[in-house]
Amino acid sequence: MTCAAPTGDADSATDGGTATAEWDELVGAALLGRERRALPGGSGPALLVLAAVRTVRGRAGLTPAAATGAPEPAGADPRPPLPRAAALRLTHLVRYALRSTAARGWNTTGGDLAALAPEWLEIANEQGYRPPPWQIPELLDAARHRTDLRAAVLTFAGPRGLWLAALRPEWRFALRAAPAGTATAASGSGQPGSKGSDGSDGPDGADRAERQRRLWEEGLFAERVGALTALRAADPEAGRELLVSTWSQERAEDRLMFLDALREELYPGDEPFLEAALTDRGRTVRATAAELLSVLPGSALAGRMAVRAGACVALDRTGAYSTDTLVVEPPPECDAAMTRDGVVAKPPQGRGERSWWLTQVVEAASLGRWSAHLGGRTPEEIVALPVADDWRDDLHAAWSRAAVHQRDAAWARALLGPPDAPVAEAADRAATLLSLMPPADRTAWATGFISAKGLTDAYRVLADCPTPWPPPLAKAVMGGFHAALRRGASHPNHYSGVLGLAQQHLDPAVGRALLSVLIPEADRAVEVEAEAAEKARREAAAAAGDASQPAPRRGGGPTRGEQWAAAFRQLADTLELREVMRAELETRPAR
Amino acid sequence: MTGEQVRWSAEQVLGLAPDAASRKAGIKLSAPGPWSGAARRGDSLWGLCKGSGSKPYMTAVDLADTAVPGYKCSCPSRKFPCKHALGLLLLWAQDSAGTAVVSGPEPPEWAEKWLAGRRQRAEAGAASGAGAPPVDEKAARKRAERRSQRIADGASELERRLGDLVDGGLAGAERLGYAAWNDMAARMVDAQAPGLAARVRELAAIPSSGPGWPSRMLTECALLHLLVRAYPRVDELPDSLAATVRSRVGVPVDSAALIAEHSGAGTLVRDHWLVLAMKDTQEERLTVRRIWLRGRREGRTAMLLSFGAAQRTPELALPPGSEFDADLAIYPGGGQLRATIATHHGPLASSGATPPGTTLAAALAEYGGALAEDPWLSSRPVVLAAVTPIPGERGATDDPVTAGDTGWRLADTEGAAVPLRCSGEKSYWRLAAASGGAPVTVFGEIGADGFRPHTVWSDGEAVEL
Known part of the structure; x- marks a missing residue:
């Protein structure tokens, strides 16, 4: 002993x-x-x-003691192990790239591993590899800090990750956040202390419902939101009923958050509950309920708003204009019914109250009702109509917000217009509208936008484009860099956001071909700078009458050309690293 | 030892890094971007690395001795090897296509000069080792006698002090404070008995080591007392035990003489040595590196010691899971299994082998048996086959000395278990993760307070804990 x-x-x-x-x-x-x-x-x-x-x-005379309390072994992980080179890359990723909480931007030395971590995980999961088991603790730590990568990391960690998470309080979050049905189901009896099963009926299903109720009634706030979200995903009705069961006892700020948790996906059955919430004690709760109702297809509130909006916006019937024109007559007052439907009566400072009411009404009105109201016109035709009396900007901005809330791709496309149209504040609004469109349309629009306007406002437009950028978009972005290099005053740090995106989203082969043109161009710029500096020195020397005068000391730091050359090389390095990384992951294990 | 160098693995290279920062910096420099003229010929590797300044750094590595590579770099870093040397090695290690590091050209002058100088020195060293002029034996014996006398004086002083300590009551040790122990340790250093000095310093820490300290204090005092009493009669002891006493006291053994003696007697041990573990510890401004090996043919376990002063990494670098063919010279006093490399017969290669292991009962019995040769042994290196870590209820603490029992156990398939003692919380979980509740092969040290794991074999890969 x-x-x-x-x-x-x-x-x-x-x-x-x-x-x-x-x-x-x-x-x-x-x-x-x-x-x-x-x-x-x-x-x-x-x-x-x-x-x-x-x-x-x-x-x-030492002898061992008797063993007790061994945990159930972890469930088998049928995925093949990572190829050797990829496993080593993972060690680097875990050590140096997955630790920091913040995703970093453009980094000017060496290939940037941190930027590549999401792509690495995605490919590894796609290919269905499992990590070396001994690295799972560090992966769990990473998942704990990097909420942005949590789902991908936990999928990768697999059943062994869940087995470990059950043993250590710091990792319990992984049990809550476990991607439903994937690793949990695969682990089977792998979790110590539980006979995990993914069936929702039978005794295990009842067990789970009981656990969920307990968590809902006794859990911490974040756990309760998690439980609600999970139940909503599995059974929307049951999720709402769970919320209703305690609704009247919740604090106002919690009611707001729970309501917000429904936003993910709304169902027609939610309408009575939301309608009731329109008379909630909390102002923000009321506003959120109204907002949710306005995006619930066919809801009574959206219909009421459409009627109000229709009364404010109509085709001119007086014949005052030579072409069909929209005339706008904002609501004369904000009555009790409007307030109940979530219209905020008091405008923000500097905003006329009638235009404030108008935009709220239009925003909440169902977009689908406009066509019938305006003579069967398509969204494109409606957006193209002239608007009388300077109401165009307000009206279009309200429609844009409505398109975003109601996730209406047709209206989004119409409101976006052609990418090269010279619209004010386009980049900001465009980015949100763009996210509603199918990926191919998104990249095509972004390509046109950047070709026409350069990179200055490109970041938000590019941020939502899928990886890898198709060649025309890649060409447009690199063309933007080329133009920036040739234009006198711009430095690569003005474009750090786009450079950061380029290193993550460019296809390495496409990027390399484009950079093989850009890098010599930047090197030439460096030469030109050197010649100009030499010429200036000679002229200064001639002016001073002393040819042996030493070159004036250059102010510290690299020149503009050198900065561009370094930025392009950095981009090339990262692309190369990405290509190597992908090749490592795409080798099928020899077995 | 010459000829074409087998391409190293990146793990092997990273094992050479003196610290985490160097490792990270080395990885950054392992892309082809900053390098120009990177090339290799035979055992030599060189290249120019673009730094922040206008002149690139000139970096060269000599791989002629796989276990102890040589590095040269024009950068001002005091780290050794520097990030440029690491980057260059990584570049080569990962360059399976052979495009980043060109093979075969003549080295440039700056590299050639350094490499040639280094090889000359190595040959000169080997020559002097082999055909060393006969030393003045009489003077040497006299020096040894003088030293022996000083140690004996120091030992008997320490013996008296320990007896007095118990006479006065160990409770007094708590009030004694570090200064008194430090004085005593300094006396032992003066007496040329560094082994005794180290033990005295360890005693100083015990009273503040938490509950149960009097028991630990008595154990350590008793063992130290046994050692100082043994030293004056060392000549009467059997050879092996006498050698143990000398080494425990801190009498150095000249490794060159040891190699010469063994090769003269034909008692060098040749085998394919699998590297079981490599562990660094900080001892008095010195980095002590222990590398444990296991002979594939004969199953013998051996330990290599290497030291690094100040900021430097110990030169000997053998990553766990690698393997090499070499002659070893075994030190006398077998309990500690110490050895030194006499001759390499080939380069370091990575090995996919999981070593065969034993049960907990057998391991403890082996430790018990080794105590006959060395009663001061606190643990014995051993490979355990099919053992499973059992997580503790109380979590893991990071300090191995003050830590009470964390509750973690290591169990074997015979239903036996011993306390598990890792040097940090991370190691416990890494071991648990590698096992997943199923039996694994683990190398570590087993002793009176349990098992200290160093390496686990997971998916056929040696993983350091």
């Missing part, structure tokens, strides 16, 4: 209790000393000899 005792060198299995008592006697005597205790052996030195004998004898 020796080994079981932390200090217990000296007790051995063979003479058990007696040996322990003997040793304790020695320790007690040694602690007190000769004056207070008769020392075994008669003196200090003699006691030390006895102690040495006891120690060595005890150690020589």
Whole structure:
């Protein structure tokens, strides 16, 4: 039993209790000393000899204790192991790129691993590899800090990750956040202490419902939101009923957050509950309920708003205009019914109250009702109509917000217009509208936008484009860099956002071909700068009448051309790293 | 030892890095971007690395001795090897296409000069080792006698002090404070007994090591007392035990003489040595590196020691999971299994082998048996086959000395278990993750307070803990 005792060198299995008592006697005597205790052996030195004998004898006779409390083994992970080179890359990623909480932007030295982590995880999961088991603790730590990568990391960590998470409180979050049905289901009996099953009926299903209810009633706020979201995803009706069951006892700020959690996906059955929430005590709760109703297809509120909007916006019937024109008559007042439907009466500072009411009404009105109201016109035709009296901007902005809330791609496309149209504040609004369109349309629009307007406002437009950028978009972006290089005053740090996107989204082969033109161009710019500097030096020297005058010291730091050359090389390095990284992951393991 | 160098693995290169920062910097420099003229010929590797200044750094690596590569770089870094050397090695290690590091050209003058100088020195060293002029044996014996006398004086002083300590009661040790122990340790250093000095310093830390300290204090005092009493009679002891006492006291053994002696007697041990673990510890401004090996043919376990002063990494670098063919010279005093490399017969290669192991009961019995040769042994290196870590209830603490029992256990398939003692919380979880609740092969040290794991084999890969 020796080994079981932390200090217990000296007790051995063979003479058990007696040996322990003997040793304790020695320790007690040694602690007190000769004056207070008769020392075994008669003196200090003699006691030390006895102690040495006891120690060595005890150690020589050590035997192990009996094992108890072993955890259930983890469930099998059928995925193949990572190829060797990819496993090494993962070590680097885990050590240096997955630690920091913030995703970093453009970094000017060496290929930037942190920017590549999301892509690495995506490919690894796509290819269905499993990580080396010993690295899973670090992956769980990474998932804990990087909420942006959490789902991908946990999928990658697989059943062994969940097995570990159940053993350590710091990793419990992984059990809550587990991607439903994937790793949990695969782990089967792998979780210690639970006979996990993914079935929702039978005793296990009932068990789960009970657990969910307990978590809802006793959990911390974040856990409750998690439980609600999970249940909503599995069974929307049950999720709403769970919320309704405690609704009247929740605090106003919690009611707001729970309501917000429904936003993900709304169902017609939610309407009565939301209608009731329009009279909630909390102002923000009321506003959110109205907002949700306005995007719930066919809701009574959206219909009421459409009627109001229709009364405000109509085709001119007076014949005052030579072509069909929209005339706008904003609501004369904000009545109780409007307030109940979520219209905020008091405008923000600097905003006329009638235009404020108008935009709120239009924003909440169902977009699908406009066509019938305006003579069967398509969204394109409606957007193209002239608007009388300077109401165009307000009206279009309201429609844009409505398109975003109602996720209406046809209206989004109409409102975006052609990418090269010179519209004010386009980049900002465009980015949100763009996100509603199918990926191919998105990249095509972004390509046109950048070709026409350069990179200055490109970041938000590009941020939502899917990876990899198709060649025309890649060409447009690199053309933008080329133009910036040739244009006098621009430095690469003005474009750090776009450069950061380029290193993540460019297809490496396409990027390399484009950079093979840009890098020599930047090098030439450096030469030109050097020649100009030399010429200036000579002229200065001639003016001073002394040809041997040394070159004026250049102000510290690299020149503009050098900065561009470095930025392009950095981009090339990162693309190369990405290509290597992908090749490593795409090699099928030899087995 | 010459001829074409087998391409290193990146893990092998990273094992050379003196610290985490260097490792990271090295990885950054392992892309072809900053390098120009990177090339290799035979055992030599060189290249120019663009830094922040206008002149690139000139970096060269000599791989002639696989276990102890040589590095040269014109950068001002005091790290050794510097990030440029690491970057160059990584560049080569990962360049399977052979495009980033060109093979075969003549080295440029700056590299050639350094490489040639280095090889000359190495040959001169080897020559002087082999055909060393006969030393003045009489003077040497006299020096040894003088030293022996000083140690004996120091030992008997320490013996007296330990006896007095117990006579006065160990409770007094708590009030004694570090200064008194430090004085005593300094006395032992003066007496040329660094082994005794180290043990005295360890005693100083025990009273503040938490509950149960009197028991630990008595154990250590008793063992130290046994050692200082043994030293004056060392000549009467059997050879092996005498050698153990000398080494425990701190009498150095000249490794060159040891190699010469063994090769003269034909007692060098040749085998394919699998590297089980490599661990660094900080001891008094010195980095001590222990490398444990296991002979594939004979199953013998051996330990190599290497030291690095100040900021430097110990030169010997053998990553766990690699393997090499070499003659070893075994030190006398077998309990500690210390050895030194006499001759390499081939380059370091990575090995996919998981070593065979034993059970907990057998491992403890082996430790017990080794105590006959060395009663001061606190643990014994051993490979355990089919063992499973059992997580503790109380979580893991990071300090191995003050840590009480964390509750973690290591169990074998015979239903036996011992306390598991890792040097940090991370290691416990890494081991648990590698096992997943199923039996794994683990290398570590087993002793009176449990098992300290160093390496686990996971998916056929040696993973450091």
